[in-house]
Amino acid sequence: MSKASNKWIMHVDMDAFFASVEQRDRPECRGRPVVVGAQPGSRGVVATCSYEARAFGIRSAMPISEAFRRCPDAVYLKPDIARYVQASQQVMALLETISPVVEPVSVDEAYLDITGLERLYGAPAAIAKRVKDRIRQDVGLGCSVGIGHNRLIAKLASEYRKPDGLTVVLPEQVEPFLDPMPPSNLRGVGPQTLKTVQRLGIQTVKQLRGMSRELLNGYFGEKMAGSLYRQARGLASDQVGERGARQSISKETTFNQDVTDRDHLRSTLRALASEVGYSLRKAGLKGWVVTLKIRLAGFETHTRQRRLAVPGDSDSGLFKVAWDLLEAAAFFEKPIRLIGIGVSGWDADEPVNLDLFTSSEADTRERQLYSVLDSAAERFGKGKLSFGVPTPKKKK
Incomplete structure (x- = not known):
């Protein structure tokens, strides 16, 4: 702009x-x-x-x-x-x-x-x-x-x-406003990008703006370099209320300290699945592919995917698949820095059999619960309202 x-x-x-x-x-x-x-x-x-x-x-x-x-x-x-x-x-x-x-x-x-x-x-x-x-x-x-x-x-x-x-x-105040800010204030500057920024001795947005696009490409890759180049000059979208079609919906969190505790990982993943499920239902989407993202110490990143038998948007269902993927990957012995879950694949050609989502009384109760929670929060975007919907207890 x-x-x-x-x-x-x-x-x-x-x-x-x-x-x-x-x-x-x-x-x-x-x-x-x-x-x-x-x-x-x-x-x-x-x-x-x-x-x-x-x-x-x-x-x-x-x-x-x-x-x-x-x-x-x-x-x-x-x-x-x-x-x-x-x-x-x-x-x-x-x-x-x-x-x-x-x-x-x-x-x-x-x-x-x-x-x-x-x-x-x-x-x-x-x-x-x-x-x-x-x-x-x-x-x-x-x-x-x-x-x-x-x-x-x-x-x-x-x-x-x-x-x-x-x-x-x-x-006329944009560049003076940005000049003293640390690059970490800019959108999308994660730990790995910030590590490179610090290695280059860049402490302010003004210093970042002094780097050429070609030089940024070399250090950060074309996509991130383009984002940094534009943001350092205060260039961004001025459109409000218009959103393009999303290819995936995901949520991740970076721990303050690397985690190996299974209960901590379980509760975090359940909360993330709840937020993703909320976003899916709000958008009227059901996805075929669940992706687990894990980042270990040293920024070693892994992803695992599973295709569902039927497309889903259930918090507990997404959590179960992601947890199964985590257990199968055998990462519990290694310190985990970041964990995330994503869902994609709603453009697939397979028909959605809605009857499969109401196959039991427990499933019906769970979806009724989602309906109540989602209708209360339906006007708000990213699912910050979600703290993890527990899986309905099985009948003994």
Whole structure:
């Protein structure tokens, strides 16, 4: 997108969303470190935490045991999905009163196209303040808002002064805004890319922008080099609400410390399968191929695939296949850095026999449960609402 574009894109990101809902609804939690996720003594992880808890170094996806070690006096709460969904619905409905073009990308963030709304609400900064004030007054929660001429700059701007931030980046301010940022702030810069960036001595986006496209190709490969080249110049899509067809749906997580514990891997994989299942059902898709992704220490990456007898979108079904693949691969003796699950193959020609998905009373109950959960969360993109739907117990 050229700097001459007159588009204004807003990114709204709720601050510590789950924890903030808890602090709003529980006066005794206000001003205290709050951790939402697994309970101390279990093998689960932190879903999110308040900014008071983050002061102790606690963060999302951290093992709950480590969070408790850092702050045993925090308030530890199990997720209350129904209340989070209700709060999110209020936020998204409010945003739709501001702009006719709203794209929720998760339960706690959304993009808005606010181009032309200056005539109604004033300058972009005034629109951002209006959004923040309305969310605070009507929903009782805080958020950070970023505005720029494309999605990348809007997203980076919303992250710039969290929590309770408001940042507008004008076209002529894009490069000065990006210059001091570490390359890790850019989209898609994972551990392996960051390792190469650090080896090259690149500490800022400005330094990255000084590298030629050819040189970037040599170090990062053509695809990643192109992304880095564009992002370093603040170039990105300015389209909101338009998404292309997806070829696969996947979810992965990188552990803070390499993991060998089977229970930890099992609970993590179950949660990931739940998020993928949610995304599949929301998109109206059933996939034929389940892919397990494993990254070992030293960034050694492996994938395993299995084709299903019938296409599926069941959380428990996807988890079972992925877990079988993990057991068959015999990786348990090696430290695992990353684990992920993906589903693809909905364009296959084989017909879908829907009767196969309701072959038992347990299957029926499970799909009814999915229907209830999904309908409550259907307006929000990536499945952040999913914490793992347990497999129905077999009758004795």
